[in-house]
Amino acid sequence: MRRGRWLAVLFCLCWLMIAAWPAGAKGENENTDELAVVTADRVNVRQGPGVPYRPLANVHRGETYRLLDVKDGWVKIEWKPNRTGWIATPYAAPVQRMEIVQEDRLRLRQEPSLDGRIIGHLAQGDRVAVIQEEGEWKQIVTNEAVGWAAASYLAAAEPLRNSQRTGVVTADSLNVRIAPSLDAERVGRLVRGEHVEIVETKQDWYKIVARSGSGGWVAADYVEMKSGQAVESEEDAVVASVSPVGVSLAAIQGNGPRRYVSRWTRGPIQALAGKTVVLDAGHGGKDGGAQSVNGVVEKALTMETAERLKEKLEMYGARVVLTRAGDDYVPLSARVAAARLYQADAFISLHYDSAADRDASGITVYYYDRFADYGLAQSFQGPFTQLSTLPFRGIAFGDYYVLRENERPSVLLELGYLSNPSDAGTVATDGYQEAVTTAIASAVRRYFE
Ligand SMILES: [Zn+2]
Numbered sequence: 001m002r003r004g005r006w007l008a009v010l011f012c013l014c015w016l017m018i019a020a021w022p023a024g025a026k027g028e029n030e031n032t033d034e035l036a037v038v039t040a041d042r043v044n045v046r047q048g049p050g051v052p053y054r055p056l057a058n059v060h061r062g063e064t065y066r067l068l069d070v071k072d073g074w075v076k077i078e079w080k081p082n083r084t085g086w087i088a089t090p091y092a093a094p095v096q097r098m099e100i101v102q103e104d105r106l107r108l109r110q111e112p113s114l115d116g117r118i119i120g121h122l123a124q125g126d127r128v129a130v131i132q133e134e135g136e137w138k139q140i141v142t143n144e145a146v147g148w149a150a151a152s153y154l155a156a157a158e159p160l161r162n163s164q165r166t167g168v169v170t171a172d173s174l175n176v177r178i179a180p181s182l183d184a185e186r187v188g189r190l191v192r193g194e195h196v197e198i199v200e201t202k203q204d205w206y207k208i209v210a211r212s213g214s215g216g217w218v219a220a221d222y223v224e225m226k227s228g229q230a231v232e233s234e235e236d237a238v239v240a241s242v243s244p245v246g247v248s249l250a251a252i253q254g255n256g257p258r259r260y261v262s263r264w265t266r267g268p269i270q271a272l273a274g275k276t277v278v279l280d281a282g283h284g285g286k287d288g289g290a291q292s293v294n295g296v297v298e299k300a301l302t303m304e305t306a307e308r309l310k311e312k313l314e315m316y317g318a319r320v321v322l323t324r325a326g327d328d329y330v331p332l333s334a335r336v337a338a339a340r341l342y343q344a345d346a347f348i349s350l351h352y353d354s355a356a357d358r359d360a361s362g363i364t365v366y367y368y369d370r371f372a373d374y375g376l377a378q379s380f381q382g383p384f385t386q387l388s389t390l391p392f393r394g395i396a397f398g399d400y401y402v403l404r405e406n407e408r409p410s411v412l413l414e415l416g417y418l419s420n421p422s423d424a425g426t427v428a429t430d431g432y433q434e435a436v437t438t439a440i441a442s443a444v445r446r447y448f449e
Helices: 002-020 234-242 244-252 257-264 298-315 332-341 374-378 381-386 421-427 430-448
Strands: 035-038 042-046 055-060 064-071 074-080 083-088 092-094 097-101 106-109 118-122 127-134 137-141 146-150 154-156 165-169 173-177 186-191 195-202 205-210 215-219 223-226 276-281 319-322 346-353 363-367 392-397 410-417
Touching: 035 127, 055 074, 055 083, 074 092, 092 127, 118 146, 127 146, 186 215, 186 430, 195 223, 276 298, 276 332, 298 319, 298 346, 298 430, 346 430, 363 374, 363 381, 374 392, 374 410, 381 392, 381 430, 410 421, 410 430, 421 430
Parallel strands: 276 319, 276 346, 346 410, 363 392
Antiparallel strands: 035 064, 035 092, 042 055, 042 083, 064 074, 074 083, 097 127, 097 154, 106 118, 106 146, 127 137, 137 146, 165 195, 165 223, 173 186, 173 215, 195 205, 205 215, 363 410
């Protein structure tokens, strides 16, 4: 009974959020300021808005990505489903709109004038990003160049949001890939009955965003289209309330997922506003930590977890500080000092376990101080128990330096055993990283509630 009432409340909340969505959002700059196009040949995507931040990936001229934020001469993009990073603005520009070239061998010029030097040609049907307009000219970005084309030979591409629909996964297990090809890297997995938003179609593939938060390409054969809207039942509304991504999908209601994502960072859920969380990715540099039989190194995995977690906590409005920015060796004393320096409301040290007993498996939460740390540790009980991928071993006292010497509320999480081949295989997957960081973010929210 109580559960039923909760469902009803959540359901109403979701609808309220939809109703309260700024009316100006719809139609305003339709299909714009949501994409960024890369304007230089090869550009680093960095972990943060500045050159000192670690490069995560390379992107190339003409490629478009979801634009999430603009800050101090840097733009934040989603360079891979659920992975974000920053590009310096000279090398990326917000897309005004996507357009289709209407004539074969359309000239691309250096200047917006018939006297402008010809720097290339476009083919009929090419999809190009328009970044600026000047009189009868539009500045566009292709894989080869940035130049100007006569506006009369360009026509607006069909907005993606018009083709956006809801689907349900019909296969027991459906791979999500980074590109529409069976050879493309697998970035996630969906199970039967999962709801997805279809944002793009390419031959036999759908580009989807799942309610669970993962996104990418799936074989269209295994997704059944639904004609209904994003939120149809109480059950859907509850799913939608679990994760911020879910809420975004509930909140879009015909407004397109890309539209939402650009607003998401300043979205309505700011449960952790004013809180500072220091995330400590265990090990680093010369200290690799534990290593699995299949070569997974703890220091790399803890960093991956920290980065994903940082993103999630920031979505809830928290200020998040990492004790290391890349593969650096940072002494334990410096990690503890960061908690003091930033007056952390919570310090979370991330690790992966190792034991002589190869059967040892699962997640453990360690605390040191019965008074200062135990409350934080306890908030993990629920989210970790609900995690289906690895067993939760429980909350335990741990005499670790980063806890013992810490003046701030702190816990150390061991998120699976690298010494156990099965655990090691699990923890390295995209699905586990998503699930475990969602669980941790949920625990942090519980703690501050
Ligand atoms: Zn460790």
